[in-house]
Amino acid sequence: MPSLMPSVMRFVTLGSALALSGAAAAADITVTDVAGREVTVDAPVERMILGEGRQIYLLGALQPEDPFEHVVGWREDFSQADPDNYALYAEKFPELEDIPTFGGFKDGTFDVEQAAALQPDVILMNLEARAATEDAGYDAKLAELDIPIVYVDFREDPIAHTTPSMRLMGELLGEQQAAEDFISFSEAQMAKVTDRLAAEDIERPKVFIDRAGGYSDDCCMSFGPGNFGEYVELAGGNNIARDIIPSTFGTLNPEQIIAANPQQVVVTGGSWEAYVPGGNWVGVGPGADMDEARHKLEALTERTAMTGIDAVKNGNMHAIWHQFYNSPYYFVAIQQMARWFHPELFADLDPEATMIELHERFLPVDYVPGYWVSLHD
Template sequence: MFGFKRVASVAAFSLVLFSGLAFGETVTVRDITGREVQVNVPVERVILGEGRQIYFTAALDTDAPFRRVVGWRDDFKKADLDGYNIYLEKFPEMAKIPAFGGMKDGTFDIEQAVALKPDVIIMNTEAKSATEESDYIEKLAKVGIPLVYIDFREKPIQNTDESMRIIGKLFGKEARAEEFVTFHDEQLARVTDVLAKAGEVDKPVVFMERAGGYSDDCCMSFGDENFGKMVELAGGVNMAKDIIPGTFGTVNPEQIIASNPDQVIVTGSNWELYVPGGKWVGVGPGADSKVAIQKLAALMQRPAFTGIKAVEEGNVHAIWHQFYNSPYQFVAVQQIAKWLHPELFEDLDPDATFKELHDRFLPVAYHSGYFASLKAGL
């Protein structure tokens, strides 16, 4: 059926994530969903179920982030055009990597994937239902190709550390993964420890708008996960927590007006390839802050936002959308905390944190532009 047979790896044994294993051994990896998957490690040929998974690949294979990548989904360029171009300038070979559609939208080409002879396919948990409905896992298993789930989107605060450790095991980069996890946790603690020490603090009500301006609809947001959870960690109250039952959902304009949030934070990115000339706020690496602020101000002219407290007092901000789907979300928590509690976090510099992450873990230089605010002085 697939025109390709892959010799199965030798006998498997249970994986202890930090046990020392010789190259070429087959181990049983427990992925983020609890599935036990046999994989020959370290993997040398990887298909990324999402192009933006390069965010974690680059943190582990820093010198050559594309050396294992034999195929990937076609979303990196579309969803993060500025970031894509920065990587492309340094690694022009990435333009030649075969790209395909997503499992969730039914455009994943399994025969193309098999022809690329991957040692493993890494998928986000959001693709799980689609892969199960299409029997992709069983079809891939017949030709000896394992599929491993990780998660930086559905429950990123809970699953980022373990996801990085899983990928570190797959890549034979356990020590590097643990170094990243340590940095991640230390930087989160710079917010959570300060808030814990401060005791009772006023927690502003925050409306997180997901991809504001991407379409004319209002308004996508987050429940008690992802950016919603980041708001809570940063010392705020997520307005949509009790409105949206899952990770993602929609809040109607009347709910925003009635809640009268103290702060509004809009996620954005350069989506010129998705919505050319759109009203989205193009924050991200190297973004023009003046343009971002202009577009952010324009979004606040919509009926859902006119007259609410956040707009009246200028507590309206934009933040890079891709924090929601990467192991870098601790930078977002720091910035949100600084917006919500400027006195407590006067000395915290999220830009410096993100630059340190780039200097220590990533192969490209840091470019500011990930945040914008209507608040004077920010």
């Protein structure tokens, strides 16, 4: 990595070295990533490698006309973890199928020599991969090749880190205004829930988040105080795993769930045929078959962990797109859960309209419904 010159030993903020709109001449800038590291990058970035393919969720909101213009390589996970959206993007941007793919930093299959041959200006990495990246010495090897790593995060702590990650990518791409427009939209949509809850004396239902329910025979993965666990609290619920799972991700046993007796259950689902062919996961997402999704959701009520709980008795079993945990669209999930938890208070809130506006204003592909389903629909 190049040494930091005195003239650039500062954090480049909005409205400083780069113009808010229009192309700027390439120059070294120093940014602070979400890991707190100061990194020097030649910006606006012309060639980038995505350490995770689903970073296209952020990139697409910043450069919807051509989100793959500056992507010279990416991890091969988008097509497997979210094949429905991948198909929508591939239909509009068929060139994405020609982008070189990489193994992961966390599983030790990343190819430094392959990356160097693509001459990237930057490699965009998820914060969760930092420890593995440093343990494997990838950071040192890439530094020797003058290839900087910049960390973003929209999974470990999406509420705290999505906004700075969007701003950071806006700086790298010279798309600061696009980043600010998206941030303003997301904050306004969040306020539709949080402002109303702050003004009301509500009774919070007990909620169990069933992470990827049906993905395996084991039960049950869930979320502690972070990610979807935090979404529950922001939507006016009490996450039953908040004080049991100390970190973002963890597991509850059936006895713990039965004892907690949740009044609402939210299963995260997706199309995971690539990982678990013919699995019992609930296939929600764009273009999902709602009858099949509802059938699979109902089948999950037969598990031991669901025995006798109020959520099953009252039909308050729901499924929602898993990738809301891993995208800057988390505010839509919070809106939908607020509707489920407090249907009278949020009778006028329309998460479907929010999704439509999100796609029309910011995203490269058209909205296709299918992101959630309930047994009481």
